[in-house]
Amino acid sequence: MKNEKASLVRPDALPASASRPVVTPLSPSVVYASDTPDMLDAQYEGKLHGYTYSREGHPNADVVGRRLDRMEHAPHPGVVTASGMAAVSAVLLGLMRSGDHVIGGNQLYGRSLRMMNEDLPRLGIATTLVNPGDVTAVRAAIRPETRMILVEVVSNPTLAVADIAGLAALAREAGVLLVVDNTFTTPRAFKPFEQGADIVIHSLTKLLAGHSDVMLGWVAAADAALNDRLRVFAVTSGMTPSPFDCWLAERGMLSFDLRFDRAQATAARLADHLAGLKGVRRVLYPARADHPDHARAAELLDGQFCNMVSFELDGGRTAANAFTRGAEGLSFAPTLGDVGTTISHPASSSHRGMTADAREALGMSEGFFRISVGLEDPVTLCDVFTTAVAAAMDA
CATH class of the missing domain: 3.40.640.10 (Type I PLP-dependent aspartate aminotransferase-like (Major domain))
Structure with missing residues (x-):
């Protein structure tokens, strides 16, 4: 039987196509091959656009x-x-x-x-x-x-x-x-x-x-x-x-624009709702007239007040723990910008490296929370916060 010539491991380029993908292909390749040293020089010198090594x-x-x-x-x-x-x-x-x-x-x-x-x-x-x-x-x-x-x-x-x-x-x-x-x-x-x-x-x-x-x-x-x-x-x-x-x-x-607009509209509703709840000491949302920087925000942001709301509960860490346990279905997590609403507690996450006195000086007590509002139904979301704040007040 005649021996077949061994094939190279990577002999072929991508198949040619008269059409193109609608979705951007995922390109995990770490390295990219060039035809000649002159072509590689031209890429590094900016005369040709191309890829060499994915770190670059x-x-x-x-x-x-x-x-x-x-x-x-x-x-x-x-x-x-x-x-x-x-x-x-x-x-x-x-x-x-x-x-x-x-x-x-x-x-x-x-x-x-x-x-x-x-x-x-x-x-x-x-x-x-x-x-x-x-x-x-x-x-x-x-x-x-x-x-x-x-x-x-x-x-x-x-x-x-x-x-x-x-x-x-x-x-x-x-x-x-x-x-x-x-x-x-x-x-x-x-x-x-x-x-x-x-x-x-x-x-x-x-x-x-x-x-x-x-x-x-x-x-x-x-x-x-x-x-x-x-x-x-x-x-x-x-x-x-x-x-x-x-x-x-x-x-x-x-989908960013759509998500931003929906979350921002809900954030405005949630901020007003929280401000009317017993046990909420203060609410911070730049669209509200009671925000310390409302006038500057209105001028700077041209009516786009974003999806972040912060508020402070009466009570300390005990109330904070009861609040997060009572916020059923919402993620207590140190992040923002998700499609779902997330709740962050700076004293135990993002600003835990500061002393308690330093946090207090900036207005971050143990009852202080930051909300990244997501895409939930606004009425349902307000109901969840009503229940969670009530749980905090009962703690």
Whole structure:
């Protein structure tokens, strides 16, 4: 019997097709083959578009990145990263150096606060935390070595609204970078680049992807050189996003506008409902006239007040435990942006690293909760909260 010639392991390219898939294919390949060394050089030199090694970019990341670039009106293609904190890290670690000084909002996401308070000082980068709604206080914190101001448009978790216009003017005057985390507000409510931001950050994990099954981030800079530095640092430090997560995120982003509008409308109803319940000490929702920053929010967000509601119960940890047990069918989980409503307790999750006194100073007592409103029927959701608050009062 004649011996057959052994075949190569990967001899074939994808079959040619006159049509194309409607759904973006998942591309898990780590490496991409080129025809010649000259062609590879042309790709690295930017003369040809192509992929080489997935840490340096892959098709699924580009699809998601282009979508968010358009949503944010980004001047240059952003960098998709493995998480929202990877995007924050790309900015703080990729652009700052020992001897620099960074000003941060005093109610940043818990891990951003930890990086500001512990990790940056360890690397010789000084930090100061200031109320981002008080431009005078931010101005007073600026030093000759200040390089950056990092804020969230709407803070986590007390929903304080930053004075973005004032901060943008101050940053230009002082010659420092204004970095805006737009995760809570999303491009549906606010576009930081159009308001003077130099760098914009997102946790795609949250409302943009929207299903609690993706972990991704995104960051882009208005300046081309800074944008390149962010990309190089993300590639060098291995902040590569998973192709599968990018593929799932694209699916979630297709329904983002619809989900945002539904959740926002329900959030407004829930905030008013909570304000009328016995045992609820206060409700924080920027659309309400009693919110401390309502006027600024109305001007800044153009009527898009988002899906986040915070409130404070009478009573301490005992009432908090009874509330979460009584909120039947809702997830008590340290996340936001899911299709289902989630409840977060900052004292035991996002801000547990702070002392009790520091949390109290910012308005986060043991009875304080943050709600990420989902897509439930509004009447049903209000009924669940009525029952849970009553359970807390009986504890």
